[in-house]
Amino acid sequence: MWRILRIKLKNFKVYEGEYDIPLSQTTVVVGRVGAGKSSLLQAIEFALFGRELEVRQRIAKLADLVNLSSDESVVELSLSDQHEASIRRVLNKRGRTRLEVVIGGRKYYDNSAEVKLREITGISDEDYDRVVYISHYALEDFIHGDRPRRNLLIDRILQVDVLDNVQRALGNQMKNILEKMEQIRLKLSLYEKYRDIIEKYGSISKMKEIRMRLEKELDGLSEQENELSKKYRNLIEEREKYLNKIINIQDKLNQYYMAKSELEILEGAGQADLIGEYSLLEDLKDKFLGVLSEFEHVIGADMIEQIHRESEPARLVDLLSKAYDALEEALKKIEEEVESLKRQKDGVEARLRELERDISRVQGALSQLEASYKRFKELEAAHGSISNIKNIYNEVKSKYTILERNFHFISSIKFILSYINETGLEECPICGSKLDRRAVVERLRQIEHNFSEQLKELDLLRSRLEELKSVYEEMEALSRSVAEYLRASEELKSLLSEKEKLENRKAQIDRALGQIMRRRSLLAGFLNEVRRETLDEAIRRYNRALRVKQLRERVETLERELKNLGVGPTTLETEEEFRRVAEALSRIRRRRSDIVEELRKVDEVLNSVGEDYDGLRERLEKYSYVYDRLNNIINKIDILKYNIRLKIINLLRDELLKSFKELYPYEDIVSIELRSEERGYEIYCKLADGNTVGLARLSDGQRLAVALSLVISMRKLLGLGLGFLLLDDPLPYVDPKIRSSLAKLIAKLSREFQVIVTTQTEELANEISANGVDVSLIKLTRGTTKPEVKIEKI
Structure with a gap:
């Protein structure tokens, strides 16, 4: 399991500046209210999840985690399991974060790191x-929340809530299905009778549209039938005149009328000039050749040469179709290349904007630090380096100390000799020996002469010391700004270099984009002008023109043959008109009969139903099947939840009671038990007097102890990959006996987990240590500014 080796903080909440705090297997963080204990634990959560409880509950904003004196905070965790790992998360005042995770020497960033x-x-x-x-705030959720909330919390931690969510989703689906089934049943009672007719037309609304169209068509057919009937009677009279001539040549007549009919249809579709249609193909060929030379690397020189040489229309069209496919594919690739270049350009431009902001920021910082840097350089030029000044200062101070000591000695001798001279003593007041008066006077004169000289020298050295001290202190104060100035200068050089490279890259992309856009414009213009439909239409028109030419020749041949048989143009025209009118009349009468029958059925359905219907029976069966299946699943989930809760309770029972006994030293509560009831979980406590009560009858302290025992039991059951436990003053304001029990429990937990606990006094740390556990004590002291950290071993 992963354990935390150390945590590094920089400008996180109250932690102004940089902190490097090692964490042991058992760590106790001690400090007054507001010293930064909880902030230290919150920093661990921020590093792992990118936010912490107050941010998630909207009590604070993510940017509030940044220290007020800084624009950016950094939290770095060093972890150990089978591998070494580090987590580094950076947060700026705009609430944006960057994440770097290193596991076994491999680095991950942002999304992959998450x-x-x-x-x-x-x-x-x-x-x-x-x-x-x-x-203790988290524990209060278990004890002060209502029962449904407590059930939800326990189920969520133990991942049973997944089944509740599934049931809720299934219940909503069942409600929707019931409503839809009732609607379908109502419609089925009306639609069942006319199912076949409605399904034939698709829907009632479509049947209404069809009825209007059929009625209009029927009126038009009646008018056409009247006109054609008159014309048909006249043609019968005319036909009697030449009927004997055409009886024996019906086959040839049929051939003639079939060829002429096909010719009229083709000529009615448009002009059919064979030479003109082939010329159109040649124009298309020239257009293709004009653009294919630009894309020879895609099409291939061989195909271009084949298109250039081909004169047979069918083969030419086949070649042009293949070339068209290749050009469409080339356009797709060009579009992809354009998009790729645009994305690259957007990325480069975005980075250039960031660089501009960074350069502006660094230049601003340099401008602020420049005066300090110049002053430091002036002092360095005048007095040398700061280390040199310190050495000179130490030398002068040493000399001053020796001279001062000699001066005090001489001053004392001078005082004694002056006293002897003034009082006329004949014996030394110190040793009692006889004195030579003249020697005393002479010695006094010498000392007075040297005294004034030494005094001057002493004053000069004192002035020199004060000067050196002032210069040293000023340079010492400026050194941090100078270091920041130098770092900013290097950063500015790096940023300007990167900016130059990116501007060159952008220019390259723009040139490449311009070239490829020109090719795209050329190809897209060609494909818009010459569409595939244009190609198909060209070959269709050419084939039609060829067929028209053949039919004209056939019709002229048959006309000559019929004329030789005595059937002239007038007879042919009359017979042709007769056949056309007879066929039209037959077609109109069949259609009228069909319409009348169809209108009868449509009217019957519309008068009876009047609403749309589409496969409701099938949908009803499906909904019914799904509803029964969902209901069965929900019932099975209820059984599954009950069994899972029973199993969880069995797994938790012994550990829960054991943890509570270790934590709660008094004998008024004999045991506690977690039960699964119809409405979820319930915790019962058996009292010394034999009564069994729920949490509501316990004191706040007793309930907190129960909640902590339950959480620790669930923590062990989950078997997480995180091998640490963070206790943020879990049982505040408890009496000494419970604190002692809590210390024993923490000492025991530290054999299984890395435990980091915060408290306001050192008593808890000492009591944990008294249980045979090495404790790392982190003392946090804070005046009016940032916390001070002191680490001790107990």
């Missing part, structure tokens, strides 16, 4: 705040 973190934690941030990062 995926790796989810693999490491194996838990959501909400459940993390209940079974890994445990505070």
